[in-house]
Amino acid sequence: MKIRKPLQILLSALTIITAFVVPISAWAVDFTITRFSPVNELTNADRVTYQVTFTGGGVALAVDDLRLIRQAGADKIESVQAIDASLSRHLVTVTTALSGSIILDLKESYIAANNLGSIGGLPSYLVDRIPPSTPVSSSQSISVNDNPLFAGTGEPGSLIQVTLQPGNSSCSTQVAADGSWSCTV
Numbered sequence: 001m002k003i004r005k006p007l008q009i010l011l012s013a014l015t016i017i018t019a020f021v022v023p024i025s026a027w028a029v030d031f032t033i034t035r036f037s038p039v040n041e042l043t044n045a046d047r048v049t050y051q052v053t054f055t056g057g058g059v060a061l062a063v064d065d066l067r068l069i070r071q072a073g074a075d076k077i078e079s080v081q082a083i084d085a086s087l088s089r090h091l092v093t094v095t096t097a098l099s100g101s102i103i104l105d106l107k108e109s110y111i112a113a114n115n116l117g118s119i120g121g122l123p124s125y126l127v128d129r130i131p132p133s134t135p136v137s138s139s140q141s142i143s144v145n146d147n148p149l150f151a152g153t154g155e156p157g158s159l160i161q162v163t164l165q166p167g168n169s170s171c172s173t174q175v176a177a178d179g180s181w182s183c184t185v
Helices: 004-018 108-113
Strands: 029-037 047-055 066-070 076-082 089-095 100-106 116-118 124-127 149-153 159-164 169-174 180-184
Touching: 029 100, 047 100, 066 076, 089 100, 100 108, 108 116, 159 180, 169 180
Parallel strands: 029 116
Antiparallel strands: 029 047, 047 089, 066 100, 076 089, 100 124, 149 180, 159 169
């Protein structure tokens, strides 16, 4: 009887101690996805780059681990490049094909296999492939010597460049907030 009592106390103590041991593999690594280049959401770029960052440990990442959420398009994940030796930051380049919203995400199977948790929302790019309207001139005949005025409408913030041949005279301007633009060659 005297031997049993210390054994029960010892077993109880071991049970209490082991109840607080948590295997390291149970800890999730968090990830964030941010716009890298261009930084702004609205773009007409042929390629956009996202940055995928893993907090709490580096994780290898490949093209097959990613997916695009797209409202329209035939876009393609072109490449994944680790930008530090610890594999905690990766640049993902996406080729854009059509106008519309595009979002990069990790595949569910990759998230589960690597025990990942997401921090924040998924940023999107709004790709705009619609060209501005055809410019008009206030001059009946166009001559570089006359310094013709060109004007039109377009999307606010777009850059317009008009080039005349021969001599390659040109002017450029940015579309105003009201959608109008003009420049004199």
